Amino acid sequence: MSTDLKIFKIGGGILDEVSQLHRFLAELARVPGPKILVHGGGKGASQMLHDLGITPQMVQGRRITDAATLDIVTMFYAGKTNKQVVALLQAEGVNALGLSGADGNVIRAVKRPVTDIDYGFVGDLPADAVQAGLLHQLLQSGLLPVLCAITHDGQGQLLNTNADTIASTVARALTPHYAVELHFCFEKNGVLADVNDDDSVIPQLTAAQYQQLRSEGVIAAGMVPKLDNAFAALEAGVTRVVIEHAQRINEPVKTILCRS
C-alpha cells in the first residue's frame, strides 16, 4: 500500500453548469497521483423526463425509478454526462475511462426489496458489490476511472444507485490496495458552523463532534446522510474523508473528517 488514491464525488450542482464542470475538471487534472471520479446526475435528466411527458413518480418524498425513468437516467448519466466528463478530461491530458457498474461487472447491486415502498429500479450495494481488482488494474495502467451512478444486478437489469453510496463503497473496497482519501465536492466550502456563512468552515470534525453538532441542529438536512455515509467509510478503513468546494479542491479551505 505505497500510494494514496483519491476518490472525488461530484453531484448535480457542478454537472448542471458547464463552466463549473470545466473548472472542476481542470482542477482535478492538477491533482497528482491515482484518482477515481464518481458523478451523480444533474437536473438535465429531470428536464428530459419533463420534455418527454414522463411524470416523476414520488412516494413519501422519494423518487421512484420506473422503467421509463431508468431509461432516461441511464442515457443521461452513463451516456451524456459520463462521456462529456471523459472527453473533457481527455482534453486536459487525463486518460479518463467511463464506467457504469455493469462495465467489467465493476459494481454489482441488489434491487432494493419492496417493503412499504417499491422504489422500482434502484440498486443497493452489498459489502462485496465492488470488483476492486479491475479498478486497481485500470489505475495501475494510468487511467482515471469515471463512475456514473448506474449499476446492474448481474441478471441483465440496470439499476439506479445513489452516487454518494457508490463513492463510499468504492473507497472501502480499495482500502486493501491504497490509502484512500474520499472527497465529497459540492457548492460550499466544507461543513459550515453557520449554514448562511460560507466562511464558517469547520476545518476538522470528529465523529463525536459531528454527533454533538447534529443533536444541536447545527448540521442538518442534506448534510446528515452525506456525513453519516462519510463517517461510516472512515470506520470501514478509508484513511481520510474531505468535504470541500468543487471549485477549490487544490485550496486549503475544506473540512477533514477524523475517526476520533
Next chain:
Amino acid sequence: MSTDLKIFKIGGGILDEVSQLHRFLAELARVPGPKILVHGGGKGASQMLHDLGITPQMVQGRRITDAATLDIVTMFYAGKTNKQVVALLQAEGVNALGLSGADGNVIRAVKRPVTDIDYGFVGDLPADAVQAGLLHQLLQSGLLPVLCAITHDGQGQLLNTNADTIASTVARALTPHYAVELHFCFEKNGVLADVNDDDSVIPQLTAAQYQQLRSEGVIAAGMVPKLDNAFAALEAGVTRVVIEHAQRINEPVKTILCRS
C-alpha cells in the same frame, strides 16, 4: 500472434428488437476466444429526436449531426444501448466492458472537414485513430470490449462516427496483436446472389468477383459501402471478413470474403 480475435459489428435491425438482441448476445456468448463487439444505433434515437421535437437535418440525403442530435445519439448509443448490451452480456456470463472512443482515448477521430456539406459533429477516423494497446490489455484480462459509435477529437468534443468504419478501423489496428476476423452481422444470411432469395448466399467472394457482381448490379445499394469497407480491411491485413445473419453466427451459412 498466437490467437484469433473476432470482431462483431451489429446495427439497427438487431438493436431495435430486444428479443433479437437477446438471441444475438446469447449466441455471441457461445463464440470461443477473444472478441470485440461494435454496435451502431437503432431507430430509438430517431424516435427520441422526434418525441423531443428535434427535426433531423438532412442535406443531400445525408443526416447532419447538429449539437442537439449529437446529445441524443450520445445518450442513446453510449448510454442506453451500450449499457443494455453490456448488462445483458454480463447476464450471459461474459465480462463485457462498454466504451466510447473517448474512454481511454481508445478512438480519436477528426471532425469531418466542411466542404460543400457541413456534416456537423461527425468524426472520421485517420489511420492511427485506434489505441490498440488498451483494447489488447482489456482482451488479455478476459474482458469483451463493447464499442459504441461515439468518438472524440481529443479536444473535448464528442463526435458521431459510422459503426462499420469503427469496426474495420479497430480490426486493422489489432492486426499486429491478433489474427483478426471481422464479422458484419445483419438481417440477411450473407451476400445474396438474388436479393429476394435468402437462400442465395454466396459462400465465398473475392475482390475480383465482387467488382464483377457490382458492375452487373447484382450487388447494390447498402451492400456496396459495407463491402468496399470490408475488402479495404482485408487489403490492410485483416485475416478474414465474414458477412452473416446476426441470429446465425454459430451456423455455417455466411459469406466469407477472400483477398483473391
